[in-house]
Structures are given as structure tokens and as C-alpha cells.
Amino acid sequence: MQSDKYDKSKRFDKLKESKKIARKRPTINDVAQLANVSTATVSRCLSKPELVRPDVRTRVEASVVELGYVLDGAAKTLKTHQSKTIGVIVPTLEIGGYASAIQAFEKTVAAEKYTAILGVSDFDADKELQLAHNLAEKGVDGIMLIGMDSDDRLISFLEKVHIPHVNSWHFRRDSKYHWVGFDNRAAIQAITSYVFQHGHRDVVFFVGGAEHANARTELRRQGFMDAISDYNLEFSEGLIFEVPYNSKASQLEFHRLWSLGNRPTAVICANDILAIGVLRACKQIGLRVPDDISVTGFDGLDIMADLWAPITTMAVPAKQIGEESGNCLLNLLTDKNPKTLTELHCTLIEGGSVKSLI
Amino acid sequence: MQSDKYDKSKRFDKLKESKKIARKRPTINDVAQLANVSTATVSRCLSKPELVRPDVRTRVEASVVELGYVLDGAAKTLKTHQSKTIGVIVPTLEIGGYASAIQAFEKTVAAEKYTAILGVSDFDADKELQLAHNLAEKGVDGIMLIGMDSDDRLISFLEKVHIPHVNSWHFRRDSKYHWVGFDNRAAIQAITSYVFQHGHRDVVFFVGGAEHANARTELRRQGFMDAISDYNLEFSEGLIFEVPYNSKASQLEFHRLWSLGNRPTAVICANDILAIGVLRACKQIGLRVPDDISVTGFDGLDIMADLWAPITTMAVPAKQIGEESGNCLLNLLTDKNPKTLTELHCTLIEGGSVKSLI
DNA sequence: AGTTTTGATGTAATCGATTACATTTTTTAG
DNA sequence: CTAAAAAATGTAATCGATTACATCAAAACT
CATH class of the missing domain: 3.40.50.2300 (Response regulator)
Known part of the structure; x- marks a missing residue:
């Protein structure tokens, strides 16, 4: 495997040099060094603090603060295959109901440490598909689809790349996918x-x-x-x-x-x-x-x-749709098996604009 | 440096095993193998296709399609320190103007291949700060702040981690930061x-x-x-x-x-x-x-x-605010130097609800 | 034909975390 | 006080791309 045809010495020199020069954000290594522990311990302090001795934890936390360390989510995602991120595809935000639903959705999933990534499709199926592809590249753990009866291409794409999704707003009774909405x-x-x-x-x-x-x-x-x-x-x-x-x-x-x-x-x-x-x-x-x-x-x-x-x-129960879609997706992401169909209901609000002719 | 106290053989066995078992998404390696080229060539096909010979390119593209390959953004971000992602922090989506601004913003930055990550702060400065931290971990390239006169802690945090940002909606004349909005x-x-x-x-x-x-x-x-x-x-x-x-x-x-x-x-x-x-x-x-x-x-x-x-x-010029904030941030991200202050204007709309008393 | 230039492709180190497993330390039991 | 069990910590391979540089191939010059 190993080949001898490359001379690596020059590259190393260059790399060392740039390391000295470039001002980078501190990494877990820097924190580990400052706190006099290994990177494993730092990592544990951040994700499973109960596994590390209180005094060490304190030292690590102090180093984190001192250096202004911010974890690199990309590295974490690369290793864990989890981005703690959920894509939301919506036709437009100008329809108030959609905005409410998204807000409720965001709140629901944020409670479980998920972040929402937004895509506006403008009622365009192609754009929607492209957004989904983009979201897949970003590594979203799941996708929420609002207010459109999505393209089959989109759904089969999501299946192929194994991204769980929830359809919302209205629903279809005869679907094997997850729907949250009203009839x-x-x-x-x-x-x-x-x-x-x-x-x-x-x-x-x-x-x-x-x-x-x-x-x-x-x-x-x-x-x-x-x-x-x-x-x-x-x-x-x-x-x-x-x-x-x-x-x-x-x-x-x-x-x-x-x-x-x-x-x-x-x-x-x-x-x-x-x-x-x-x-x-x-x-x-x-x-x-x-x-x-x-x-x-x-x-x-x-x-x-x-x-x-x-x-x-x-x-229309917009807020509920957001919440229930959020819960549904959260369940999907933790391998619980949510209902395929969550039916919500509309309420007639009489404004008096219908005259009785009888 | 190298230490001999660990016996690595067992670990390798285990790893090989799990590789066989786990069903993973295809990687750039798989594509390279199928197309009979190196990963470097595949990578180039995806980002700088003009650098690779047309026939090779075709072969690679075919392999991408055949395998249903989707690039792993986390790996890319880790290496390039660019996520092509912008955070948006808004107090609420229930205020129609904010939603319009966000939509316009999304559209503007999407044209340059940026994706928007949404955070709703609910008018809570602490939550806002936490959102910013979260976005920083996610590796956003920039942040747009809407409709709040943000906490100083937030701004100094963004400075510390070197994330460019734009403040929008209203503005402050006497600020060294970037503002887009009306008076x-x-x-x-x-x-x-x-x-x-x-x-x-x-x-x-x-x-x-x-x-x-x-x-x-x-x-x-x-x-x-x-x-x-x-x-x-x-x-x-x-x-x-x-x-x-x-x-x-x-x-x-x-x-x-x-x-x-x-x-x-x-x-x-x-x-x-x-x-x-x-x-x-x-x-x-x-x-x-x-x-x-x-x-x-x-x-x-x-x-x-x-x-x-x-x-x-x-x-209020909501849509314009979204567009101009988008442009401002895009400029900031490409080292062009946008104006510090983009002043937009409000328009009086006479509905007739003010009676003349004179 | 030989030399230089240009173009296309390959090699393998690298980004910054996580984590399986090894090792060391501490606690508990005998 | 020692042995065994449990707890804490360390080591270093690994995730999947990118890309500097090396190499090889083809075209453009002498």
C-alpha cells in the first residue's frame, strides 16, 4: 500500500508554519492541554459530565471558559452521524398559519436540543426536491414537510437516504408515511x-x-x-x-x-x-x-x-400541527413508533357573515 | 510519543466486523471505486467540474447517480471551515413583518447557496444568547439578528468567535456594527x-x-x-x-x-x-x-x-430589510466591505382613521 | 526528437471531535 | 492489608470529505 514516490518533508514544513500563523478557534486539544487531561475527558465533561470526577470537571469547565472554547459541531456530526438538526420545508412563510406551525414546531424540537433548518420552496416541486437534497447534505436527522402534498420523487429520495420525515397540515388517510393535520x-x-x-x-x-x-x-x-x-x-x-x-x-x-x-x-x-x-x-x-x-x-x-x-x-389548528409534528418526528428519531396519522380538527368561527335565508 | 502499552489487534477485528454489518450511505470512496478514479477526482467533479476531463466526469456522475451518493456536509465543513449556513435569530414568527423579512432573507442567501438556520428567541435575551452559542457550534458562517436590540453579551460573543453578523429592523446610528433597517x-x-x-x-x-x-x-x-x-x-x-x-x-x-x-x-x-x-x-x-x-x-x-x-x-419595509440584510451578510462573508448602515424607509398609508379637527 | 508547458489525476495528511478498549486509580470487600 | 470490583482516565483509530503537492500524460514549442 505505502508508496515511496512522494517526498513528504516539504509539506510538513509548510503545515507547521501555517499552524503557527493562522489564528484558529481553540479546539478540544487546547482545552485538554490547559486542563491537564486527555481529550476524552474533555469530551466526556461536555456530553456526560456525570462520568468525570467533580474536581476534574471543574478544571475542565474553567479551561473551556478561559479559552472561550466552542465545540465544533461538524467534527461531532462526522463522528456520530447525528447533527441534532431538523429540516423544515415550507411553501411560504407569508401564510400566517405556516409561520405559526413552524414556530410551534421549532419550540417543540428545541426542547430536545434540535435546531431547525429552514427551506422555502415557493410552491415549486423542483425547488422542494433541491432543498431536500441540500438538507440531506447538511446531515439533518429528520425533515418536516408543511402544507404541500409533496412530490413522490421527494418522498422516495428521503426513503433512499433514510431520513425520517413527517408530512403536515392536511393529511392522507391511505398513506404509509406519517401525517399530522386536519381533514x-x-x-x-x-x-x-x-x-x-x-x-x-x-x-x-x-x-x-x-x-x-x-x-x-x-x-x-x-x-x-x-x-x-x-x-x-x-x-x-x-x-x-x-x-x-x-x-x-x-x-x-x-x-x-x-x-x-x-x-x-x-x-x-x-x-x-x-x-x-x-x-x-x-x-x-x-x-x-x-x-x-x-x-x-x-x-x-x-x-x-x-x-x-x-x-x-x-x-385551522396551526400551532397544534407544529407541536404534534414535532412530537411525531422526535419519536421517529428515538425509534419510538408514533402513530402514522395524527388527526387534528378545525373549528368553525361564526363571524356573522352568513345570512339566514330561511 | 508512540506508546506500546496498548494491544490494538482486537480493536481492528471488531471494527472490520462492524463495517461489514452496518448499512451506511455510500461515501466518496465508494464513488471513486465504482468510477475507477481517486477520491480527489470525485471531489473535483463535485466542486470544480471544469478541472476534470469530460469523459471521466461523465463516469463519475454516473456512479454518483447509481449509488445515490449524497455528500457528507459535516466532513466538508470540518475540512473547509465553511458550512454555507447562516443563522437567523428572531424574537417570534408571529409578527408578520418578521416572517416576510426572513423569507426575503432566505431567498437572497439561498441564491448564493447558503442555507438558513432558524432560532426563535421569544424576546428572551438569555435564550437568544443560548441560540447564538448553538449556532456557533453548528458552524454557521454568519448570523442575522432581527428585530431586537441585542444584548451586549451576544454581540461580544459573536466577536469573540469571529462570526460576522447583521442587525436588522431598526438601527442605531452610532454603531460600529452592521445595521439594516429604518429609523x-x-x-x-x-x-x-x-x-x-x-x-x-x-x-x-x-x-x-x-x-x-x-x-x-x-x-x-x-x-x-x-x-x-x-x-x-x-x-x-x-x-x-x-x-x-x-x-x-x-x-x-x-x-x-x-x-x-x-x-x-x-x-x-x-x-x-x-x-x-x-x-x-x-x-x-x-x-x-x-x-x-x-x-x-x-x-x-x-x-x-x-x-x-x-x-x-x-x-415597514420588511421585505427590503430581508433582502438588504442578506446582501450585507453575503458581502461580509466574501470580504467585500458593505456599508455599516443601510437605512430604509417607512411609508405612511392613509386609511382615513385620522379625523381632521381643523 | 527532445524539451518545456499545460492539464489531468493520484496520494495521503488533515480538519476536530468521539469512543472502544486499555490502563490506572479509587473504593469496597474479605 | 490485600484482592477484587468499580470508577475514572487515557490512547489513538475513526468518521468522510478536501487539497497541497507529486506525478504522469498530452500538447506545444524548439
């Missing part, structure tokens, strides 16, 4: 039924997605149709309006619809942002809510109660 | 003056903080006082109400104030959340806005225009 379809069905119960029959459905349609959008459409068929009403594609996820877009869409003579008695929106846009259009047109038209949202933003017409909406 | 004091002064210009003289100031007062809160108080003295009005501590950062708290506070017979003509709020709470209280009391009382917010939430009384507010 999107049922929740939309519920709020739609609520509108029907109030006697509305001429309703339209605004759903975000146009640009980045995904399974979630699809589930929402289905929830709407479920309610329609529950009430034996007639469904037509024309009742569904796909709108980009922002209030301006839904505002314009409602104007367009209204100007074409489409005059529903109620507008059901698949999220609060769209509802806000509709509300703006109503104000401009001069429609009173709910007297002239009923409007519902979905997400449960606090703010919905403070609009010029308080809007009935469905509160 | 908090001046912005509050501006919106307060706006209210005075409309003839109001009997105003109160709601400022968030009570629980976690910091320099930022202090600057806002000062901005308010600046405007007062500009208009030669008389200042009293009783004009300032410190309220926890949530709408419920400010709602209650306004009720309390009103019931005590304090009847200002305008309420200036240091953030939109507080303004929303005040608005709720007004509605409950039966006060019309702005006819009976004027209210202003601060932050520029889109939603302020859709409340039952559209609120005048000051838009």
Missing part, C-alpha cells in the same frame, strides 16, 4: 354545508391555486362537491373559481364574476386571504355583507373578526 | 406629527413591550416625545401606555383608560396589532372611527385597509 376535504365540506343550512343554494367557491395547484387544492374542491351532493344540488365546474393566492386576485375575480351577471347569494372561500379580497370587491360594488351577500373564509385568522364585516371562517 | 424614532415621530397636523392635541400613545421592553420600545417612546416637543405640547408619562404585544391586551387597556374618564381624541399605536385591539374596544364602546376618535397603527399590515374602520398606518 381538508371534510372541513371544506363542513363550512359549505353550514352555508347550505342557512338556506343558500346559489353559491360559488373560490379556491386558491391556479398557479400551483396541488392535491390540497383538489381536496378542497372535493369537499365543496361533497357538500353539494349532500344537499342534492347540481354541480357545475362554473361554480368553482381558481384564483391565485392573494387578495388582489380574488378581488378582481369577484368583480369580473359580478359584472358578468353572476349573482350568487354566497361566496365560499378556501382561505381567508381570498375572502378578504372578495370583501373588498363587495365594498367597492356597494354590497352589504351579509345583507346582500354572504361570504365565508377558511384559516381562522384572528383578524377576520375585525373586518368591516366580520367573516365566518374555519380555524 | 424607528423618526417613523413614530412622523406618524405622531401627522396626527398633530390634523389638529389633535389630546392624544395617547400605546406601545407594546411591557413584558419585554427593549431599546426598540424606548426609541418609539422617544419618537412620540419628539413630536410632542415639536408641537410644544406638554409631555406626561401618563400619555404613554405600555401594553403586552397582543390585541386583547390593548383592547382591555383602552377599555380601562376610557372607563377612567380619559377621553383622548386620538390613539397612536406603536404597532398594528395594538391598533386592532383599540379598534375592537371602540366598537364595543360604540365609538365611531374616526368620527368619535382617531386611531393609527404601525407596521403597514395589508389588512388594516379592510377593517371596519380602515386604519392609517406606517408601512
Whole structure:
């Protein structure tokens, strides 16, 4: 094996030199030397202090402080194959619910000394895949996926590299993977039924997605149709309006619809942002809510109660999702076997924006 | 140096064994073997592909795909002392502006292949310090601090371990560190003056903080006082109400104030959340806005225009802060010398919630 | 053809921790 | 007081990349 064709002497000289010159952060060796113990003892002081004699421990700790020693996580990770790090992939932080979920997630895993690494996918499946690859290189111990029904490529990649993951926000019943969330379809069905119960029959459905349609959008459409068929009403594609996820877009869409003579008695929106846009259009047109038209949202933003017409909406358990996803992943990481499906529930918040026609 | 007191043979046996058993991810060695090149060549293919002959490169790339090789970032970081990772410390994600700033920041640094590591400090200086220590261990190349006027301990820690950082949101003029943000004091002064210009003289100031007062809160108080003295009005501590950062708290506070017979003509709020709470209280009391009382917010939430009384507010350049902080840090990391202070500006958004008394 | 230059590839030390096992020290038991 | 057991500490291989330098190959000059 050993080959003699290289002359190593020169390199050594150079290396020694640079060692003298470069100002580096102190290493475990420096601490060991100062405290007059071996590196093993220092390492133990840091990770399993109960294994080292109190007086030695004190000496080591003093050296750590004196040198301002900070452990090199890269070296530790390399040796232990554990980074104490969890990746979070989210479509956007601009959706308040996602931000809340992440915050709750971070808090949950931080309690077990895990750090969150953030990736924003912008609803782009390719970017999402790339983020996952990046996170894998960073050595994350697990990954949390929020609010997207992820690409199969992504899931199979995670399987291949053995990174445990949790899907969150909504869920799929028929999956072998771990999900934490609510039943999107049922929740939309519920709020739609609520509108029907109030006697509305001429309703339209605004759903975000146009640009980045995904399974979630699809589930929402289905929830709407479920309610329609529950009430034996007639469904037509024309009742569904796909709108980009922002209030301006839904505002314009409602104007367009209204100007074409489409005059529903109620507008059901698949999220609060769209509802806000509709509300703006109503104000401009001069429609009173709910007297002239009923409007519902979905997400449960606090703010919905403070609009010029308080809007009935469905509160999504964002914080819970974050916590439960965190717990689920923590269990996965300690080989406990968490439930495959953690179902959480939405709550209808009546704002009074649905007029009773009966 | 070499000591003979250890018998190494047993250990080797054990190690070889475990190697056979353990299912590991493929390493650069495996790729090298399969492609029939040295590890050096594989490494070059991955980081400087132009240095390797196309045919070899193709062979290596094929091996990478075949084995499903994922580079071990920990090993790379250990050797290169670069993690391509940036820490972000934020008090909370529940404040929409912070989330926007982080998102913009992430996008900016991601373009240069940096990944963001998130830490939520909950307005707690100790937790913040601990987060910084954690991030240092993780080996972040830089740190972005949002929305807090950070502890001196934090800053000196970062100096000691040589981690470049950017402070953001508001700024301090007299600092040798890097700041990206707006002039908090001046912005509050501006919106307060706006209210005075409309003839109001009997105003109160709601400022968030009570629980976690910091320099930022202090600057806002000062901005308010600046405007007062500009208009030669008389200042009293009783004009300032410190309220926890949530709408419920400010709602209650306004009720309390009103019931005590304090009847200002305008309420200036240091953030939109507080303004929303005040608005709720007004509605409950039966006060019309702005006819009976004027209210202003601060932050520029889109939603302020859709409340039952559209609120005048000051838009904060959150996205810009994220982008510019990102650029600043990127420059810092490449030894370019960015400006110490990047001043951004707020924009007054007139919602009509300030009645003209003249 | 021989020499120099340029380009591509290989060798193996190195980064800074952890940890199995060896060794030494201390405690406990007899 | 000694032997055995338990506790504390030390040694040095190891994790998986990178990269300085050496070497070899091919192209560009004389």
C-alpha cells in the first residue's frame, strides 16, 4: 500500500508554519492541554459530565471558559452521524398559519436540543426536491414537510437516504408515511354545508391555486362537491373559481364574476386571504355583507373578526400541527413508533357573515 | 510519543466486523471505486467540474447517480471551515413583518447557496444568547439578528468567535456594527406629527413591550416625545401606555383608560396589532372611527385597509430589510466591505382613521 | 526528437471531535 | 492489608470529505 514516490518533508514544513500563523478557534486539544487531561475527558465533561470526577470537571469547565472554547459541531456530526438538526420545508412563510406551525414546531424540537433548518420552496416541486437534497447534505436527522402534498420523487429520495420525515397540515388517510393535520376535504365540506343550512343554494367557491395547484387544492374542491351532493344540488365546474393566492386576485375575480351577471347569494372561500379580497370587491360594488351577500373564509385568522364585516371562517389548528409534528418526528428519531396519522380538527368561527335565508 | 502499552489487534477485528454489518450511505470512496478514479477526482467533479476531463466526469456522475451518493456536509465543513449556513435569530414568527423579512432573507442567501438556520428567541435575551452559542457550534458562517436590540453579551460573543453578523429592523446610528433597517424614532415621530397636523392635541400613545421592553420600545417612546416637543405640547408619562404585544391586551387597556374618564381624541399605536385591539374596544364602546376618535397603527399590515374602520398606518419595509440584510451578510462573508448602515424607509398609508379637527 | 508547458489525476495528511478498549486509580470487600 | 470490583482516565483509530503537492500524460514549442 505505502508508496515511496512522494517526498513528504516539504509539506510538513509548510503545515507547521501555517499552524503557527493562522489564528484558529481553540479546539478540544487546547482545552485538554490547559486542563491537564486527555481529550476524552474533555469530551466526556461536555456530553456526560456525570462520568468525570467533580474536581476534574471543574478544571475542565474553567479551561473551556478561559479559552472561550466552542465545540465544533461538524467534527461531532462526522463522528456520530447525528447533527441534532431538523429540516423544515415550507411553501411560504407569508401564510400566517405556516409561520405559526413552524414556530410551534421549532419550540417543540428545541426542547430536545434540535435546531431547525429552514427551506422555502415557493410552491415549486423542483425547488422542494433541491432543498431536500441540500438538507440531506447538511446531515439533518429528520425533515418536516408543511402544507404541500409533496412530490413522490421527494418522498422516495428521503426513503433512499433514510431520513425520517413527517408530512403536515392536511393529511392522507391511505398513506404509509406519517401525517399530522386536519381533514381538508371534510372541513371544506363542513363550512359549505353550514352555508347550505342557512338556506343558500346559489353559491360559488373560490379556491386558491391556479398557479400551483396541488392535491390540497383538489381536496378542497372535493369537499365543496361533497357538500353539494349532500344537499342534492347540481354541480357545475362554473361554480368553482381558481384564483391565485392573494387578495388582489380574488378581488378582481369577484368583480369580473359580478359584472358578468353572476349573482350568487354566497361566496365560499378556501382561505381567508381570498375572502378578504372578495370583501373588498363587495365594498367597492356597494354590497352589504351579509345583507346582500354572504361570504365565508377558511384559516381562522384572528383578524377576520375585525373586518368591516366580520367573516365566518374555519380555524385551522396551526400551532397544534407544529407541536404534534414535532412530537411525531422526535419519536421517529428515538425509534419510538408514533402513530402514522395524527388527526387534528378545525373549528368553525361564526363571524356573522352568513345570512339566514330561511 | 508512540506508546506500546496498548494491544490494538482486537480493536481492528471488531471494527472490520462492524463495517461489514452496518448499512451506511455510500461515501466518496465508494464513488471513486465504482468510477475507477481517486477520491480527489470525485471531489473535483463535485466542486470544480471544469478541472476534470469530460469523459471521466461523465463516469463519475454516473456512479454518483447509481449509488445515490449524497455528500457528507459535516466532513466538508470540518475540512473547509465553511458550512454555507447562516443563522437567523428572531424574537417570534408571529409578527408578520418578521416572517416576510426572513423569507426575503432566505431567498437572497439561498441564491448564493447558503442555507438558513432558524432560532426563535421569544424576546428572551438569555435564550437568544443560548441560540447564538448553538449556532456557533453548528458552524454557521454568519448570523442575522432581527428585530431586537441585542444584548451586549451576544454581540461580544459573536466577536469573540469571529462570526460576522447583521442587525436588522431598526438601527442605531452610532454603531460600529452592521445595521439594516429604518429609523424607528423618526417613523413614530412622523406618524405622531401627522396626527398633530390634523389638529389633535389630546392624544395617547400605546406601545407594546411591557413584558419585554427593549431599546426598540424606548426609541418609539422617544419618537412620540419628539413630536410632542415639536408641537410644544406638554409631555406626561401618563400619555404613554405600555401594553403586552397582543390585541386583547390593548383592547382591555383602552377599555380601562376610557372607563377612567380619559377621553383622548386620538390613539397612536406603536404597532398594528395594538391598533386592532383599540379598534375592537371602540366598537364595543360604540365609538365611531374616526368620527368619535382617531386611531393609527404601525407596521403597514395589508389588512388594516379592510377593517371596519380602515386604519392609517406606517408601512415597514420588511421585505427590503430581508433582502438588504442578506446582501450585507453575503458581502461580509466574501470580504467585500458593505456599508455599516443601510437605512430604509417607512411609508405612511392613509386609511382615513385620522379625523381632521381643523 | 527532445524539451518545456499545460492539464489531468493520484496520494495521503488533515480538519476536530468521539469512543472502544486499555490502563490506572479509587473504593469496597474479605 | 490485600484482592477484587468499580470508577475514572487515557490512547489513538475513526468518521468522510478536501487539497497541497507529486506525478504522469498530452500538447506545444524548439
